[in-house]
Amino acid sequence: MPDLSFRIESAEAVRHAAAPLLTFRLHIENAVAAHSIVNVVVRTQIQIEAMKRRYTPGEQAQLEDVFGARERWGESAQRLVWSHVVVMVPAFDTSTVVELPVSCSYDFNVAAARYFHALGNGEVPLVFQFSGSVFYRTPTAPLQVSPISWSAEAQYRMPVAVWKQAMDYHYPDSAPVLLGRPVFERLHAYRRRHGFEDWEQALSALLDAAEIETA
Numbered sequence: 027m028p029d030l031s032f033r034i035e036s037a038e039a040v041r042h043a044a045a046p047l048l049t050f051r052l053h054i055e056n057a058v059a060a061h062s063i064v065n066v067v068v069r070t071q072i073q074i075e076a077m078k079r080r081y082t083p084g085e086q087a088q089l090e091d092v093f094g095a096r097e098r099w100g101e102s103a104q105r106l107v108w109s110h111v112v113v114m115v116p117a118f119d120t121s122t123v124v125e126l127p128v129s130c131s132y133d134f135n136v137a138a139a140r141y142f143h144a145l146g147n148g149e150v151p152l153v154f155q156f157s158g159s160v161f162y163r164t165p166t167a168p169l170q171v172s173p174i175s176w177s178a179e180a181q182y183r184m185p186v187a188v189w190k191q192a193m194d195y196h197y198p199d200s201a202p203v204l205l206g207r208p209v210f211e212r213l214h215a216y217r218r219r220h221g222f223e224d225w226e227q228a229l230s231a232l233l234d235a236a237e238i239e240t241a
Contacts, residue, residue, distance in 0.1 A: 027172040028160045029057040030066070034152075034182035035123065039192035046130035046192040050154075050182070052113075055121040064161040064169060066115035070126060071155045074106040074141060078151035088144035092137055105153070108138045112158075126154075130192050132202050142189045143201075149183040156180075 035051040052070075056063055077099070081089060086096060093103040109128050116122070131139045142150070156178040161171050193201075205213065217228040 028061045028063065028162050030160060030174060030178065031055045031057065032154065032156055032178055032180045034154060034180050037182070037184050037188050039188055039195060040127075041195050043195075046132065046196050048128045048130060048188060048192055050126040050128065051123055052126050052154075052180075053121065053123050054115060054118070056119065059120065060164055061162045062164070063115075063118050064163060065117060066160050066174070067158040068113050068115055068124075068156055068174070069158045070111045070113070071157075072108045072111070072128065073153050073155065074108050074138065075151040075153055076103040076106055076141070079148060082146060085144050085146060089141065092140050092144065106137060106141060108152070130189060132193060132197060133204055135204070142186070145186045147186050149185055150189070152182045152184055154180045154182065 031054070033053040033055075035053050037048055037050045040047040040049055052068075054066070054068075076093070089103075090096065092106075093099050111126050111128060113124055113126060115124050130142075132143075134140055134143070156174050157176070158174045159171055160174060161169060163169055213225075213228060216232070217225065220228070220231065222228040222231065
């Protein structure tokens with residue numbers, strides 16, 4: 027059966043995409059020269075290995091929204107699932123490079139989005155776990171299929187700046203907030219009543235009033 031190995035070469039933000047998007051360059055190598063790869067269905071789960079990097083005090087404070095109280099991180103801050111991706115890899119013999127497209131969310135209901143937003147700089151330790159099917163031929167056999175080894179994975183330290191750049195392409199100097207319809211209607215009515223020109227003015231007024239009450 028084919029012996030495939032995987033390596034992430036790089037990551038970059040996609041400027042002209044319908045939504046925030048990253049692409050990872052995935053290098054695949056076939057160690058068995060006698061096997062001609064017809065195609066590969068690669069299923070990838072990407073996880074964040076949160077405890078494999080250091081965090082500043084400011085980052086730690088924000089990450090309590092993701093992992094809970096700091097003293098519990100030994101249990102709660104393990105691997106955080108970020109994304110699942112499926113790609114079709116065309117025919118190759120010894121090696122090839124394909125792109126893994128990964129959509130990025132700024133929805134703060136998603137733990138991974140809160141995690142990335144909390145980081146100032148540095149790198150994010152990622153692990154890519156692969157599964158799927160390999161279709162191949164040998165000099166003496168017709169088309170065959172075998173699974174990708176269950177142990178196939180790759181490590182990659184992605185610069186935080188890459189994720190922030192993807193967000194900046196779509197949300198320059200801003201961040202989207204998703205509201206339930208009842209809350210949105212209340213905010214919309216408040217904005218109309220007070221004659222605010224935009225949502226920022228309405229929200230700023232509400233925050234200012236709340237800060238005065240709690241001062």
